[in-house]
Amino acid sequence: MTVATVKTLLNFVLSGLRRRESWRRALLRLRVKYVAPQRPRRFPRQLQIEATSQCNLRCPTCSHAKEASSGQHLTEERLRRILDGLPWSPEKVILSGIGEPLMNPQFFSLVDILAERKIQCEFFTNGTLLTEARRQAVLSRNNIDMVAISCDGSQKDTCANLRVGADFDTWKQSVRDFLLQAHQQRGKTLNTAMNVVISKRNLDEAGDILRLAAELGFGHVYVLDPIPLDEIATALCPSDREVSAARQELAKAAMGLGLKVTCYFRRDTLVPKATPGCLQPWEYVFIRANGDVAPCCALFGSDRGAVMGNVLEEKFGAIWLGERYREFRRTCLQGTNDLCRICPYY
DSSP, X not given: OOHHHHHXXXXXXXXXXXXXXXXXXXXXXXXXXXXXXXXXXXXXXEEEEOSBSOOSOOOTTSGXXXXXXXXXXXXXXXXXXXXXXXXXXXXXXXXXXXXXXXXXXXXXXXXXXXXXXXXXXXXXXXXXXXXXXXXHHHHTOTTEEEEEEEOOOSSHHHHHHHSTTOOHHHHHHHHHHHHHHHHHHTGGGSEEEEEXXXXXXXXXXXXXXXXXXXXXXXXXXXXXXXXXXXXXXXXXXXXXXXXXXXXXXXXXXXXXXXXXXXXXXXXXXXXXXXXXXXXXHHHEEEEOTTSEXXXXXXXXXXXXXXXXXXXXXXXHHHHHTSHHHHHHHHHHHHTOOHHHHTOTTO
C-alpha cells in the first residue's frame, strides 16, 4: 500500500468522523470503497438458528401470524447437520426465530448439543411457557448466557390485543419467578432483558411498561417499533412525532428507575442511497428451522426473495459467497433493496 493510499484512507476516516458518522458506518464505507463489497472477508460473526417456526401466540406486529403453514421444529439431527456443515466454529448461537423456542419439545436437547461443542446460547421467548420445570431447565444450563422476554403492554387489555393468546397475570407471575430464581441461582452469569415493540396501541403505556420491567426484576429493556412488512404492521407504526414523544417518556422513566434502555426506532426518512448503516448482510446469518438461510434478523416471514439458499441442501460457503447473497449485498449498498429500506436498522 502506497503512502498516498494510506493518506487517502486516513482522510476518508477523518472526514467520516467529522460528519459524525458512526465507526460502523465509516468502516463499511471504507470497505465499499476499497474492498470488493459483495464478497465478505470472513464468515459471519453472529449466527442465529431457529429452534421452531411454530408459536402459541398470534401477535399483529409479527410476520408469524401471516405464515401460510403452522411451521416446524428444529430437530437434534438437523442441528447437528447444520453445525457440522459450517466452515467455522461459532462461539455463540441465538437459538430463536419467528416461533416460540420453548414450544419445541427438544429445545433443551438442542441447547445441550451446543454445550457439547462449547457454544454459548441465547434465546428470545414470549415468556408464556416458563413453567417451573422449564425455568429450572434454563437455569441449570450454564451455556445459556442470555434470555430476552417479550412484553408489549403494562395492562391486561393491551396484552390481550398485542400478545394474542397470552394470559397477562400468568405471564407476570412466571416471569417474576424466573427472574428471582435467575438472580439467586445464576447471578451475573445469566443476562436477562425485556423486549418491547412500541406501536400505536401501547404508546401511552411506554413509561408504565418500563415500570413493570423494573417491578419484575429486569435491568435492561430493548425497545423497537414494528417493521412495516404488511398493511397491519404499517398501520401500527407510530408517527415521527409519536416516536419522539415515546423517546422522551422512556428516557425519563428509565432515569428514575435505574434501567438501561436501548432503542431501535426507525428513521424519520429513508436514508440516502449508498449510505447503509447496517452490517447484517456481511456479519450475520439467520438459518430457519427448515434450513433456509436469510441475511437479516428482520426478514422473518415467508418472502422467498429473502432466502439465500438452504444449508441442508447446499454447502454454507457456497451460499455465503454465492451470487444470490452477493446480489443482496449489492442492492443494499446501492440503496435499491426494498426489503432493507423499510427497516429501522438500515
